[in-house]
Amino acid sequence: AKFKQGLEKSREQFQGALNNLMSQYRTVDEDFFEALEEMLIQADVGFQTVMDLTDELRDYARKENITETIYLKEIIVEKIVEIYNQDETLDEEMNITAGELNVILMVGVNGVGKTTTIGKLAHRYKAQGKTVMLAAGDTFRAGAIDQLQVWGDRVGVEVVRQAEGSDPAAVMYDAVHAAKKQGVDVLICDTAGRLQNKKNLMNELGKIKRVLQKVIPEAPHEVLLALDATTGQNALSQAKSFKEVTDVTGIVLTKLDGTAKGGIVLAIRNELSIPVKYVGLGEKLDDLQPFNAERYVYGLFA
Numbered sequence: 001a002k003f004k005q006g007l008e009k010s011r012e013q014f015q016g017a018l019n020n021l022m023s024q025y026r027t028v029d030e031d032f033f034e035a036l037e038e039m040l041i042q043a044d045v046g047f048q049t050v051m052d053l054t055d056e057l058r059d060y061a062r063k064e065n066i067t068e069t070i071y072l073k074e075i076i077v078e079k080i081v082e083i084y085n086q087d088e089t090l091d092e093e094m095n096i097t098a099g100e101l102n103v104i105l106m107v108g109v110n111g112v113g114k115t116t117t118i119g120k121l122a123h124r125y126k127a128q129g130k131t132v133m134l135a136a137g138d139t140f141r142a143g144a145i146d147q148l149q150v151w152g153d154r155v156g157v158e159v160v161r162q163a164e165g166s167d168p169a170a171v172m173y174d175a176v177h178a179a180k181k182q183g184v185d186v187l188i189c190d191t192a193g194r195l196q197n198k199k200n201l202m203n204e205l206g207k208i209k210r211v212l213q214k215v216i217p218e219a220p221h222e223v224l225l226a227l228d229a230t231t232g233q234n235a236l237s238q239a240k241s242f243k244e245v246t247d248v249t250g251i252v253l254t255k256l257d258g259t260a261k262g263g264i265v266l267a268i269r270n271e272l273s274i275p276v277k278y279v280g281l282g283e284k285l286d287d288l289q290p291f292n293a294e295r296y297v298y299g300l301f302a
């Protein structure tokens with residue numbers, strides 16, 4: 001129900017646009033396919049994905065001898081799910097193992113909802129009976145540490161912090177040691193999102209990883225990139241940049257409730273080969289949902 005609610009804007013847009021299209025173009029022809037392409041691109045689905053999809057649909061219509069667009073409606077949804085799932089290496093599940101310390105590194109530029117997502121994740125894991133600790137690794141942005149502390153207090157989890165301006169790697173060193181000592185299940189690390197200076201960011205994240213690995217060789221188990229869905233193609237280019245800087249294992253797409261262009265999920269997954277692991281559907285603690293491609297696409301259209 002949460003999922004459906006959060007996708008309201010996108011669903012209205014997708015369904016409305018598709019219905020309009022089918023009443024405007026009743027016959028399956030090139031005009032229809034071009035209008036469909038235009039509609040999907042408007043919804044931020046991403047150029048390459050749209051082209052893949054309409055090529056498949058053209059083939060299907062020809063083979064099955066479908067002449068009326070209305071009979072393509074269901075197959076459009078099915079094909080989108082298929083395109084989503086074609087890369088089986090893209091696992092939507094989090095790499096979290098029970099009974100050991102798991103480290104999640106959160107990256108992303110300021111304002112995308114990184115801190116909120118950390119709070120929501122902590123809440124989720126705590127609700128599952130796991131012990132959680134946060135590391136205030138964004139020592140650069142004024143107020144970032146206090147903001148994380150607010151979420152830590154709200155959820156009721158410890159926040160490991162140092163003074164503003166201190167070395168993020170030193171914070172991580174403290175945090176991973178404390179987490180191990182206390183038998184914590186999930187350590188979620190905030191980081192500074194300074195994409196303007198890629199070289200610095202790369203060095204900083206590299207150093208953080210090395211420090212973590214001294215204590216937990218497999219760490220970080222996940223590097224989650226937070227992206228703001230309302231920024232559309234901009235989110236896509238941010239993802240490309242972060243991919244150059246570090247090994248991103250998954251994406252959290254925030255503010256999906258605030259956009260009618262839910263197609264951005266498809267574009268990210270297909271064009272970057274990074275799985276979307278969670279979506280943010282609101283500002284409250286329980287407004288974070290694990291992502292599932294099938295549920296998502298049917299949520300948009302059904």
Ligand code: GDP
Nearest residue numbers: 110111112113114115116254255280281282283
């Ligand atoms: P940060 O700078 O990346 O840490 O961003 P914040 O966590 O401070 O979030 C920025 C703003 O986005 C805040 O007002 C959040 O309440 C809001 N926000 C974060 N996630 C979501 C979401 O999934 N949906 C909505 N509607 N707002 C969100």
